[in-house]
Amino acid sequence: MDSTSLPNRPTPARGGARLRIAIAGAGLLGRLLALQLARAGHDVEVFDPAADSAARGAAGWTAAGMLSPVAELESADDQVFAMGLRSLVLWPQVLAGLPQPVDLNQRGSLLLAHRGDEGAASRVVDLVRGKAPAEHAPQALAASDLADLEPDLRGAPHAWLLPHEGQIDTVQAMAALAAGALAAGAQFHWGQAVDSVAARSVQSGGRRIDVDWVFDVRGTGARPQLPVRGVRGEILHLHAPGVRLSRPIRLLHPRHRVYIVPRAGDRVLVGASEIESEDLSPISLRSTVELLAAAHSVLPGLAEARVVHTETNLRPALPDNLPVLATEPGLTQINGLFRHGWLIAPALVEQALHALETSA
Ligand SMILES: Cc1cc2nc3c(=O)[nH]c(=O)nc-3n(C[C@H](O)[C@H](O)[C@H](O)COP(=O)(O)OP(=O)(O)OC[C@H]3O[C@@H](n4cnc5c(N)ncnc54)[C@H](O)[C@@H]3O)c2cc1C
Structure with missing residues (x-):
């Protein structure tokens, strides 16, 4: 060398x-x-x-860049939670001094649930409350609080704020x-x-x-x-001028894990499937329909958004x-x-x- x-x-x-x-x-x-x-x-x-x-x-x-130590407690362990909290402190230090700007949003994230999905939602919220220290627990929001935070969200009467979460433009x-x-x-x-x-x-x-x-x-x-394997994930990029969204949203749905992530330039990401397959072919019709229908159900302003890009990639996972x-x-x-x-x-x-x- x-x-x-x-x-x-x-x-x-x-x-x-x-x-x-x-x-x-x-x-x-x-x-x-x-x-x-x-x-x-x-x-x-x-x-x-x-x-x-x-x-x-x-x-x-390909990643949406959700920095969600609390919400991920649904599927992750205490070690991932602790490293996630530590990384939220470290990211600003890492990004300082880089030659190009990087959007790092630390305004928290939201969990949402539709009427009728209370069962699925309370299972996740209770599980997370049981695992996270009190200061990180999901904070239930009244409709007026939600309207103040994210005026364009509709149709999901149950909402919780996770105040210490964030997102990065990957x-x-x-x-x-x-x-x-x-x-x-x-x-x-x-x-x-x-x-x-x-x-x-x-x-x-x-x-x-x-x-x-x-x-x-x-x-x-x-x-x-x-012994690493790839877990297929599919994600859609929308151009959605006029849709106001300032923090990542996670929909607590009985069948799908759906999140909606705002990006600069009126972009909104909707993701992501999680499929035990190493198929890297383009996004399926089923994933497209399910992810976009779920996103539209809480953010109706997306109706006229344009699908400008879709991406498929593999998450590296151990057994x-x-x-x-x-x-x-x-x-x-x-x-x-x-x-x-x-x-x-x-x-x-x-x-x-x-x-x-x-x-x-
Ligand atoms: C759809 C989707 C959504 C996601 N959303 C999130 C999210 O919201 N939040 C989050 O925290 N994470 C998210 N992730 C997960 C995150 O992207 C991965 O955990 C992360 O990228 C793994 O980093 P890595 O460096 O280990 O692997 P990678 O980023 O995949 O990098 C591996 C690198 O190794 C290179 N390589 C492969 N073979 C060789 C070789 N033989 N020699 C040399 N180099 C090689 C590859 O070319 C590649 O550049 C998401 C992932 C996907 C697919």
Whole structure:
């Protein structure tokens, strides 16, 4: 690895050695690691089969970017909850100083339920209340409170505010993280897959590259070294001028998990299916009908919105649907972020860097 061509970098924190680091995967985790490691003064090389930094293969691009530690307690554990809260603190620090702006909304999120769906809704709300500390518990809203917060919402008489949740614009963030890492001195090798990883080396394109430390963050590409699978998710992008929505909405529905997420430029995202399949073909008619009908039922102003884009991708998941961070000397593997990548990545990366500092 030629470090002479790299820009001036700070001395690594706490007087530690400047390490040569290879990162396998330039998705959400790979970009965030590259940024933080290069900012910390290490020599970082990132390998990814994608054609360039804007090629949208990684799941990170497709994600709605809901930062929902409380609502996700329905399916996640205490560890994901704690990392989600920590990441809400870390995101503003990560984004500070990036060369491109990233929308980060921390105005909370809403849970909504239709009349007749009280059973499904109270199961989730009670479950979350039982798991979350009191200050994070869902706050029931009267109709007038809901109208003050989100005047365009209709048709869902049951509403709860989760005041400490948020959302991030994932497309802006993927671009800005790569640009920030590059500016901090990381090198990206696009079009270059890593075939296998080991402590202190990666195999790529038939050659072995020796380094001081390897981070394996290949998502579903980490097979067969990790038992990861892809879980299909489908999402729709709408252009909806005139529709007012200032925070993410989650509809508590007996059959579908539906969320509606506002984005800059009058965009609204509606997602997302969760299907045990690695089929990457376009969104199905059934998912389109179910997701859009549910969204329209609470936000009737969407009737004249235009469907401008649809996307399908795979969430990397391990058999227990929980994340793993495994460190041995010379190798860190992070995977299984499933539906929680944006929610927990900064906290996981913080833990990984701490483990690197103490064992490198
Ligand atoms: C529809 C949908 C909605 C979602 N919504 C949310 C949400 O609202 N909130 C949330 O927190 N999370 C959400 N997620 C989940 C989130 O996107 C993932 O958890 C996250 O992207 C995982 O990050 P990662 O870096 O592990 O994997 P990825 O982002 O998939 O990146 C993996 C990278 O590894 C690269 N790679 C693969 N094979 C190789 C190889 N052999 N060598 C080198 N590189 C390789 C890939 O090209 C890719 O760039 C959603 C996901 C989907 C699909």
